[in-house]
Amino acid sequence: MCGIVGYIGQREAQPILINGLKKLEYRGYDSAGIAVYENGEIRLEKSVGRLSNLEKKLEKSPMKGSIGIGHTRWATHGRPSDMNSHPHMDERQQFAVVHNGIIENFLEIKEELLKKGVTFKSETDTEVIAHLLADLYDGDLVSTVQKAVARMEGAYALGIININEPDKLVAVRLASPLVVGLGENENFIASDIPALIEHTRDVYILNDGEMAVITADRVQLMSTTGELIERTPFHVEWDVETADKGGYDHYMLKEIHEQPRAYRETLNNRIDHENQRVDLSKEIHLSEDEIRAIEKIHIVACGTAYHAGLVGKYVIENLVRIPVEVDVASEYRYRNPIITPNTLVMVISQSGETADTLAALREAQKLGAKVLAITNVNGSSVARDADEVLLTHAGPEIAVASTKAYTAQLITIYLWGLYLAQIRETQSEEVIRQYIQALSQLPTQVEKLLEFAPTMKQFAERYAHYEDLFFIGRSLDYAVSLEGSLKLKEISYIHSEAYPAGELKHGTLALITNDVPVIALATQEDVYEKMVSNIKEVNAREAYILGITLEGNEEGLSKSVNEVIAIPRTLPLLTPALSVIPLQLLAYYAALARGNDVDKPRNLAKSVTVE
Known part of the structure; x- marks a missing residue:
């Protein structure tokens, strides 16, 4: 989950960090924050909610500095709040840390630090890292980070800056993704490549147990135990436009x-x-x-x-x-x-x-x-x-x-x-x-199927006010029904379930009423007649039914359903690559009709990097 970014170079860090976080907000959007070294101190600003909330705060008091780290959060430890937002700092504000992952032994470390008189402000596991770094600090950022990660168990991608070494950014990876971008007199870190490609296409992809010591003009890779690593950078082929919306609304x-x-x-x-x-x-x-x-x-x-x-x-x-x-x-x-x-x-x-x-x-x-x-x-x-x-x-x-x-x-x-x-x-x-x-x-x-988008929009707007919906299918149609159901519920928030059509009479039929729409997939010719029989069982309970079938079957199926969408004919095993398209459009337009944020559904993140 979560997205982290970092910058060190000659430009102002704030706009680079914010733009990078925009590219990573799909990884989590419960809160956002940045920390920038400015005039001898590390300035911190963070806000619960979308990145736009943080931007509004920064408009009033922009940060001026050329090294910084940023974070967009999907909450695991601690509810979404300003206090639980990243970056986190130690009590003396020497270290700032952003973290993607989970520190499994954070309670054990926290208990040790509490006994030493450390005061914690948040509910997160990440704050433990900042205080641990301060406790172990030996005057050298790199060796301190190595001692700290030796104590930590779990998964982490870390970006760390220190007030005493403002020319250095340290990144560490274990079981959470982290990429280092290579620029001219500037370098970057990010959880994912889209945050970097407007600046560079040459990157190091860190492996587990590796860290990068980054200055404006150099990136040194090493293991977390200090062994130096030589590696050829990876060149990213796709361009900035590929990751942008390209004129679409979402x-x-x-x-x-x-x-x-x-x-x-x-x-x-x-x-x-x-x-x-x-x-x-x-x-x-x-x-x-x-x-x-x-x-x-x-x-x-x-x-x-x-x-x-x-x-x-x-x-x-x-x-x-x-x-x-x-x-x-x-x-x-x-x-x-x-x-x-x-x-x-x-x-x-x-x-x-x-x-x-x-x-x-x-x-x-x-x-x-x-x-x-x-x-x-x-x-x-x-x-x-x-x-x-x-x-x-x-x-x-x-x-x-x-x-x-x-x-x-x-x-x-x-x-x-x-x-x-x-x-x-x-x-x-x-x-x-x-x-x-x-x-x-x-x-x-x-x-050809995408030309049906306006029709699917009309269907979706009819379905959008319902709170329950069922998908049914047999054979490969059942597998596709599961995906169609997941798409609908994850972005429209309509409660949706998918069932093998033959199982309806074994219990699920009790839930079918005239208030429950049913999406019925009937693209598998070898079970088509049985599927039509199942559809008739649903029809007898007065459910509103949208049927999806093969071209040529529309007239026959229309006798048992309220509306029909036909997909082009192909070999039976290949039909899922076509039949899922109208279901994707249905989910999209249903979410739109309900006023939801299509690209960033609540409680979810794109890449699930924690167990």
Whole structure:
């Protein structure tokens, strides 16, 4: 969660910090604050609520200084308040600290400091760090930080400045993302690349247990125990415009409309069109013998990525005939998973920094599994730690509610399933050719679906006043229903649930009344008649029903539903890449109709970097 920034150079720090925090506000927006060294002291300003509240305070009294740190918070320890906002300082105001993560042993450290007479002002674990630094200070910022982190357990990305060494900024990372940006006579830190790319595209991505000692003209990398590290900077390819709204009202709407491009980019250079085959050989280093030896696959992910994994189960089991289990990452480690030498674990994470997914990845490797990661961020923790990596190429996704990252994950899963099927020869060349042709048509089909945006807006405005809503579907439609339901509730705050349509008569039908709208997905031809039967059960309870089906089925389905949306026809396994588009639009316009902040839904953050 949380976003941190830092600057040291020759320009004024305040505007750089504020602009960086704007790019990171998707990581948390319970409060914001900055600390800047100015005229021999560290000035601190922070405010509960959105970053705009902090900006209003700073308008009255701007900070003048060329080194500083900033923070936008998603509350974990301590309620959202001015006092619990970051940065935090020690009693003598020598140290200022920003922190993303959780210090698990903060109570133990706090008790020790309380016995020494230290007074705490906040409820946070982060304030402990500032006081610990002051207690351990030996006249050298770097060695003091090293002694402090040796005492700390948990997860942290830290930015630290000290009044006695105003030419130095120290950054430390353990299990929370942190990037160092390299400029000309200035340098930067941030939780994520979008906060840096208007200043530089050359970055160091810190690994766990590493720190950076940063001055205006130098960045020195080292371990937290002091060993120096040499590393080539990573060059960021995408530009500033990619991370901006591009004329759309919200990032989410922009990202929905970017999906055709994301499909094309994710497919690009992975299909041998001449031979009509999927080619992942430049990215996947597993030998063909190792791929043939796979006996079982575990897919592990959280939230939207978990829903992509559920689609992946259908795809891989159908194409490759390998049994697939799908787990919520936060539960995976604790069920003592059965992993054999021929088990492949797939982890899916948009950010590549999801704490639960990272923990599951490391547990799987500890138990002897090879891990394949599907992620959107090259150089992320998941990408670095996994044995194999497939990037989704969705581009930066800023809105908290994931759209293009989800569908790019689906495209990557399709490619992976076809690649396995080719090597294991579980599908004929003709079937592979059909899938490649159908995949190539998806971007254009999505563009056609996006033309329905005004229609979905009308539907959404009709649904927006309801407080309860159900999604139903069978087979792959059920997996997509779960994602549609999540999108709706996370940004519109409408209570929404998704159910396998065949389960309605086993209990859920009791909740269906004429006050409960139902979104019914009916795109799977092999269960279409059964799905229509389930829809009729709902219709008999006088629920208002929106049906989503394939082109050509509209007339038949319209006899059982109130309204119909038809998606272009494609191969059955590929329908999720299309059927989810109207559900994303429905969620967006419902949230808009209810007056919600679409890009920053309450209580949520984009990247979940704490367990």
